[in-house]
Amino acid sequence: MTNRATATIHGWLLLLPAMACLALFTHWPAVASFIESFYSTPKARRPARFVGLDNYQQMLADPIFWKALSNNLWFALGTIPTSIALALLMAVWVNDRIAGRTLVRMAYFTPTILPMIAVANIWLFFYTPQYGLLEQVTGLFGARSTNWLGSPDTALYAITIVAIWKEAGFFMIFYLAALQAIPPSLGEAAAIEGASRWTFFRRIQFPLLMPTTLFVLINAVINAFRMVDHIVVMTRGGPDNATTLLLYYIYQVGFGFWDTAYAATLTCVLLALLALVAFVQYGWLERRTHYQ
């Protein structure tokens, strides 16, 4: 056997464990969901049968699906830009030599290490009408009492803020690492040239951070469709579906209603949506990203 063939076999053997896991737990379930979405839900007396596009038609006629989808888009729109901007701001700030730098960094990172379920329970009391933390603060300014989680006008915002709070610190760490990889000579050169702080950030730091931004952006998008833990604790999708996100609805349909075929259909839509976003990000944004 030639050296080359041995190397190839070696390579594949090394890949095999990871590939097997991926195929078993990621690729196969995705394909199975896709197939299942064309069948009816199997019941004890009625085995699954092929129904073509029935499940998809049911989905298009389902008002809760549309509500969940639009909620999710608003949730994404609310969390992604804000958490990234906030992360960048915090990273630039704690990258400087300020007093108590480690303490501030740690404070910003704390939300990330706390489990979401625990955090959601704490936020539940922040948002509580009358004696919640938020109420006590707004009460000082004489604002009227608001039932943040109990009103369809504010519930989704309340949920969005928790997600931003949770994520921003996590993204900050990536920015901080990237900022420290930028050679200090660039900053010194800019200072000699007399560039302002803003110009330095806009012309030098931000372009050099683009690979990190891309990475963070992808993570933020995925998280916007993946984070539902706090909804389970704080609102369970209510009031009247005002905070139902797509993944939460899939869970409800799949494991609450046991309508597995319809859950598979919704899963396919979520997968298609994420695939589209990933395609745009990798295909288009990456070409515009400057790697060192």
Add this chain to the structure above:
Amino acid sequence: MDRREFLGGSAALAGATAFPAIARAQDAELSFFYPVAVGGPITKLIDAYAAGFEKENPSIKLKPIYAGTYQETIVKALTAHKSGTPPVTSVLLSTDMFTLIDEEAIVPFDDFIKTEDDKKWLAGFYPGFMENSQTGGKTWGIPFQRSTIVLYWNKELFKEAGLDPEKPPQTWAEHLAFARKLTKRDASGNVTQWGTQIPSSGFPYWLFQALTTEADAILMNPTGDTTYYDKPGVVEALQYWVDLAQKYKVHPPGIVEWGTTPKDFFEKKVAMIWTTTGNLTNVRTNAKFPFGVAMLPAHKRRGSPTGGGNFYISKKATPAQQQAAFKFIKWITQPERAAQWSIDTGYVGVSKAAYETEAMKKYVAEFPPAAVARDQLEFAVAELSTHENQRVTKALNDGLQAALTGTKTPQKAMEDAQAEAERILKAYR
């Protein structure tokens, strides 16, 4: 890790996977899934019961498995059922009965009831609890951790408002009148203390069913294939609830969180709350003021739905396992044990005999509120339960929340909910 270790690990893993197969060959291995839905050392109590049972029945090996919340437990039990090796017995919501029957996951208890003693045991449970356990002339579940809704009131705030602290409201009219007296506003019109509150997050249907029962309306038929969400009594009940908040402003507006309701009560932000008897021990420990527990106020009649979990036996278990499971269920629901379980947890004792035991008599004498839930059982009705239960219930929940947040009128909300329930249930008639 060296190779020997690795091989050892693999062997152990293979052994572990093979073990259940061997264990299953001995027919008296009994797996038992149970959820925990209230505070307290429930897992420890269950383990103690299991040990006690094994001591009396050495041939049966009982394996209690804590499976999370009710929702997580049914997900695990049904997934295991679909994969072929379900737990022999599990405690699941009584309202999941139709779902479990439709999935052909459980067997009725009737085949195990043979002796006179068995019959007497089955007849001993409160009829209010059996309504959610029987359908089509068969018994599918045995009541275990069951509850009802009661009213808790703050005696101190009653006194401050000039009300008799020993007299809870008896009717809807009184409940409203008391709540108006108990609602306090500051100079700028902000409410600092609400008169009453009925939580509406998560499962508003359950608390709503207390109101509909009191309005003498029913939400579904006993066969679980028709709902009556848009009947006048139901709409009237919803109107009362909505009016408390929107018209009379004695109840917090919007959705009231279930989880923070006891805390609102401890903080004296509300004078009366409606919540489960399961919170009794919690309130007793944390309320820093004298409080009372009462039956819910009546309108056309008194009423509350029951709630909580039943024992079920898996259809896919072997006959010997099923027989062993039956033995265990009968053992754990004996009056002395049911009484102790009720004292330890706050759940209602499931049979009349449980309240006639010495331990229970002593407990009720020391702490009279413990008897309120039992006395109310006489007026209790079956909790809302239908085929495709969670989906049909969600239709009602969405409608209730829409009305309570003011996006729909009660009439319109209930009509929409009924139309959705009708669409789902048509296939089951």
